[in-house]
Amino acid sequence: MSLAFDLLILALALFGFCALSASMERHAKQVFGKLPPSEARKRYAIVGWVALVLALLPAIHAYGPSTGIAVWVGILAVSATGVALLLTYRPRSLHFTFSIALAGVLLTTLMGW
Template sequence: MTPAILALNLGLSFAALAALCLSLNRHHAEIFGTKPSGRRVVLLRVLGWAGIALGLLVAGEAEGWGFRPVRWVGALSGAGVGLVLLLSYRPRLVAPAGAAALGLALAGGALLHVT
């Protein structure tokens, strides 16, 4: 796996899991101080699941479908561990970290098109 694909996959995984996390009333209230509206919950869930699906598509871009699911699950697991640790110790940083992860994913995607 090339570094650009790894950055893209990890960034997408973390951002997607952060969106799904923020769609839950408990975590949203803990981080933002208010419960999310119904529209925001739907938007966060759609973005989260779309990010997870997109992560599967880019997981093995360089080498094909042979190990793609393994790389995808690995990236999701790593992102999940990072998110759980962040929620445990610094929950207010989840939203900025999710945005930064999305930026990492965009940078990885841009690197793919440059090379």
């Protein structure tokens, strides 16, 4: 049961970091092949940050406030590492990861509801 929450946090974190990396010039070029316009990048950044902050909610809900923040930070670290490795070795797969993360968010939200 709490697994749904953990996966939701992870999915939101992955989603958020994918979006955030797309908002950065260097990585947007890796992912899209060309540099997206700055308004688009700004949108990605906002979406990314919002997703990361949203991930805090299931964390606190499942673990309480103090442990929840710790878990949140930890899962952020893990997912950031994952996204960083993907960007290094398989930048194109970020599209896929993004979709998977989104699907994961929806699925786990339903599961945990």
